[in-house]
Amino acid sequence: MIQKFTKKILWLKNGMSFFLIVLFLNGCANTPPKNISNICDIFFEKRDWYDVAADMNKKWGVPIHVPMSMMYQESSFKAKARPPRDYIFFGLIPWGRVSSAYGYSQAKTPTWADYKRETKNSWADRTDFDDAMDFMGWFITKTHKMNGISKWDAELQYLNYHEGWGGYKRGSYNRKPWLKKVAKTVEARSLRYAAQLKTCEEELSRGWFWGLFD
Incomplete structure (x- = not known):
C-alpha cells in the first residue's frame, strides 16, 4: 500500500516537473530577442x-530584411502585442482596443482571416x-501584385501594410x-x-548544429 502511494507521489512529481519545463520553454519561446536592433543577434538568439x-x-x-523591419515596427517582436486601448467619456473609461491588430505581425482579424482562407x-x-512571418510574406507578395510595389521596397510596403491596399491606392x-x-524609418x-x-x-x-564546432 505504502509502495503504491509512493509511486503515485513520484508520478505526480515527475508529471508536474514536465509541465513546469514545458511552461518554461514556452515562455522562453515567446520572449522577444534581447537586441532587436541587430538582425544577426536576433537570429543567433532565436536560431x-x-x-x-x-x-x-x-x-x-x-527578402528577409523587409518583413523583419516591418515586424520590428509593429510589435518589437512581442508575440502577444496589442494596440493601445480606446477610451470613452473624456478618456476615463477603457473601451476595447483601437483596432483588432494582434501578435508579432499586428495583423488585423479580417486580413488574418483572408490569409488563412487563401493559403489554407x-x-x-x-x-x-x-x-506571422508567412503572413507577412503573403501580404507583401499581394501588395506587389495589386499595387505594383517592389518586394524590396520596405517604405512603400509598410504604407500598404498600414493603410491597406485600397487606402494606399x-x-x-x-x-x-x-x-x-x-x-522612412522602416526603410x-x-x-x-x-x-x-x-x-x-x-x-x-x-x-545551429554546425555552429557548435566553430
Whole structure:
C-alpha cells in the first residue's frame, strides 16, 4: 500500500516537473530577442527564426530584411502585442482596443482571416512566429501584385501594410505626415538589417548544429 502511494507521489512529481519545463520553454519561446536592433543577434538568439525567415523567402520571394523591419515596427517582436486601448467619456473609461491588430505581425482579424482562407493555413496563430512571418510574406507578395510595389521596397510596403491596399491606392497616407516618417524609418532599418545579414547569413544557413564546432 505504502509502495503504491509512493509511486503515485513520484508520478505526480515527475508529471508536474514536465509541465513546469514545458511552461518554461514556452515562455522562453515567446520572449522577444534581447537586441532587436541587430538582425544577426536576433537570429543567433532565436536560431529557428532564421529557418522560418529563410523558408518564407523561398516560398514568397520576399527578402528577409523587409518583413523583419516591418515586424520590428509593429510589435518589437512581442508575440502577444496589442494596440493601445480606446477610451470613452473624456478618456476615463477603457473601451476595447483601437483596432483588432494582434501578435508579432499586428495583423488585423479580417486580413488574418483572408490569409488563412487563401493559403489554407486554417490553424495559423498570430502569436506563432512561423505563421506571422508567412503572413507577412503573403501580404507583401499581394501588395506587389495589386499595387505594383517592389518586394524590396520596405517604405512603400509598410504604407500598404498600414493603410491597406485600397487606402494606399487612394493616397490616404498623404494626409498622415507622421506615417510617412515612420515608413522612412522602416526603410532605413531594413537597409541596416540587410547589411547586417550579409555578415552572418552564411553562418546562420549552416544551422545551429554546425555552429557548435566553430
